[in-house]
Amino acid sequence: MDISKVRAILFDLDGTLYYQPPLRMLMGFELSTLPLTMGSLAKTRSVLEVIKQFRTIREELRHLGNPSECLKEIQYQQASKVVGVKAEEVKRIVEEWMYHRPLKYLKWCRRMGAISFFTEAQRRGIKIGVFSDYPAQEKLEALELESFVQLVLCATDKEINAFKPHPRGFLRACECWGLPPQEVLYVGDRPEVDGKGALAAGMPCMMVGGTFQRPSQGSVSEENISSFRGLQQLLSS
Ligand SMILES: [Mg+2]
Incomplete structure (x- = not known):
């Protein structure tokens, strides 16, 4: 995956930023x-x-x-x-x-490598956001990740009003950032919800513990990312 084109990363929360x-x-x-x-x-x-x-x-x-x-x-x-x-x-x-x-x-269930990854992404000037089907702000604070996240969206926000895999929330993030979907990477844990929604919005996506998909191909690539460490290695490569 060519991560050099990615200017922002949008995360799912439940099951992605912490182990369920x-x-x-x-x-x-x-x-x-x-x-x-x-x-x-x-x-x-x-x-x-x-x-x-x-x-x-x-x-x-x-x-x-x-x-x-x-x-x-x-x-x-x-x-x-x-x-x-x-x-x-x-x-x-x-x-x-x-x-x-x-x-x-929540803090005790936080996904390993999350802080280190967020720190590195921030250092590289990559914007970080969260788009979840559930309210995310309090959970981010409990996870002690809120200082890294500039954009917090929930599927029930008035401007979105659509649960994943509807692309509306994903596109709302692009709108807020003023970025095209191809430059925003979505990281989630459920291919049928997170993957499908990101692809419908035209975003590249990655499933933690799963597989990376590129919207232009619409097919599963060889690349597997098992953890935040893997994601960070990709960022540093
Ligand atoms: Mg999830």
Whole structure:
């Protein structure tokens, strides 16, 4: 890959800037203590059901593309219908269990080599941004990476309102930076979401632990990047 043409790198957050399996384990442990802390099995079941259904609905909403209604609202309303809990309560549970409680563990799950890579990219004048389907600012702060990142975008931002793999969020980053998509590299962890979206926007992309794809060819190249160290080597080569 010719990294000399890359003037900015846009990152996915969950699973890309931190390892997800240890975080899921820690959150699983915290959830397992709920019957004790809440003192009610029914309330525990309700929390678990909300989280489960919300996740499923979020995956289904990818197919909506860029709707005229507000995705932030739709996601809570649809989960509310399925679980039979008020939309405000769904929002409260999601914010608590998916956004706030995991923050304290994030630093310990940060992907190895991330700080070193960000430092090197910054030294080379490469712009760094994050585009995630979930709100990213607090997570970046918890990961202690926020000082490297100039652009933070979320799929539910008013100007985007489209989950990946819709290209809108990817193109919004190019717009904010004033760069053509070919000069922005997207780094993610899910080829069917991150890879597909970046390619639809005309950006080169790289899957951490996966394979690099070039939009002009539309096919998978030989190059494999297993970690941030690999990415950094590429930058230095
Ligand atoms: Mg991800």
